[in-house]
Amino acid sequence: KQEVTQIPAALSVPEGENLVLNCSFTDSAIYNLQWFRQDPGKGLTSLLLIQSSQREQTSGRLNASLDKSSGRSTLYIAASQPGDSATYLCAVTMNTGFQKLVFGTGTRLLVSP
């Protein structure tokens, strides 16, 4: 059974810092991995999608990498801003099944001015 874990569970940084969020998964037979942002009491906003054949994806200040064989992904946020404060979730899709996402535990990020 796929298990997705994210560390750290919470992170507090001053504005301007570059930071890395980690995601690990136990079964490497994934089809893709998606990073989401969740603001308190709100829905999930898709940030980046990495196909299993890809190594990384970039969008603005965000860069996500994937090492499928070791079961790891990282989300790099450059020059963090207070508006980046949110919970970040990673989720994987397995090679079988209709797009069922298995979510991680999330990292709660607080960027202080």
Add this chain to the structure above:
Amino acid sequence: EPEVTQTPSHQVTQMGQEVILRCVPISNHLYFYWYRQILGQKVEFLVSFYNNEISEKSEIFDDQFSVERPDGSNFTLKIRSTKLEDSAMYFCASSQRLQNTGELFFGEGSRLTVL
């Protein structure tokens, strides 16, 4: 930008009552999903729906749950007789393709509180 919309945003109900949560997926999407998140826990898959039938469901999705696409735009989740443990945020999601790009788009969620 197209988005998934959900209603109601918050519903409070008594245990044993029926609840229907509604979703309008993105218009050209073909695959529809319900997920839920109990407070403080992971987001969990409930069910996926394609071509007017359930394609996959989790162990959580027992006989108390049902989904329907009653018309060309709405996608509903019904809980027949709510229990206290059904209290959660329920998210609807949709995707255009099965696995070619795989990107799911989520709604803002419907918070269900069962008293």
